[in-house]
Amino acid sequence: xxxxxxxxxxxxxxxxxxxxxxxxxxxxxxxxxxxxxxxxxxxxxxxxxxxxxxxxxxxxxxxxxxxxxxxxxxxxxxxxxxxxxxxxxxxxxxxxxxxxxxxxxxxxxxxxxxxxxxxxxxxxxxxxxxxxxxxxxxxxxxxxxxxxxxxxxxxxxxx
Numbered sequence: 001x002x003x004x005x006x007x008x009x010x011x012x013x014x015x016x017x018x019x020x021x022x023x024x025x026x027x028x029x030x031x032x033x034x035x036x037x038x039x040x041x042x043x044x045x046x047x048x049x050x051x052x053x054x055x056x057x058x059x060x061x062x063x064x065x066x067x068x069x070x071x072x073x074x075x076x077x078x079x080x081x082x083x084x085x086x087x088x089x090x091x092x093x094x095x096x097x098x099x100x101x102x103x104x105x106x107x108x109x110x111x112x113x114x115x116x117x118x119x120x121x122x123x124x125x126x127x128x129x130x131x132x133x134x135x136x137x138x139x140x141x142x143x144x145x146x147x148x149x150x151x152x153x154x155x156x157x158x159x
Contacts, residue, residue, distance in 0.1 A: 084130030112136035
């Protein structure tokens with residue numbers, strides 16, 4: 001027997017310390033996290049008044065609300081662009097876009113012309129963005145797609 005075979009046999013004989021849960025999509029991860037860690041903090045965001053905590057249950061509820069909004073707007077299977085600063089709203093839009101359609105993440109450092117070229121070439125049906133990114137894109141181009149501003153996300157997704 002070679003040493004490689006002995007090592008492989010030795011690895012198979014090791015006792016597992018834990019069993020990892022496998023997920024096939026974001027819905028599975030979000031549902032599992034809400035069920036097991038519901039009241040724990042999933043995100044902590046800075047606000048003008050200090051900080052705001054988002055629990056795993058609240059993340060799940062807001063995720064499904066946004067997914068349902070995307071579906072109601074006819075975005076099932078469509079390309080949805082997400083661009084902006086790192087934030088809870090960016091994550092929420094990314095997760096919902098990847099679940100309902102095809103997410104097209106764009107670098108927030110892109111110039112307006114480059115963003116517009118990506119939106120056209122990817123044939124995006126929706127645009128999720130912070131105010132800074134929204135200002136870089138021509139209103140004429142945005143008029144032909146669904147626009148979801150990060151600043152409107154709380155009103156759109158909170159029950």
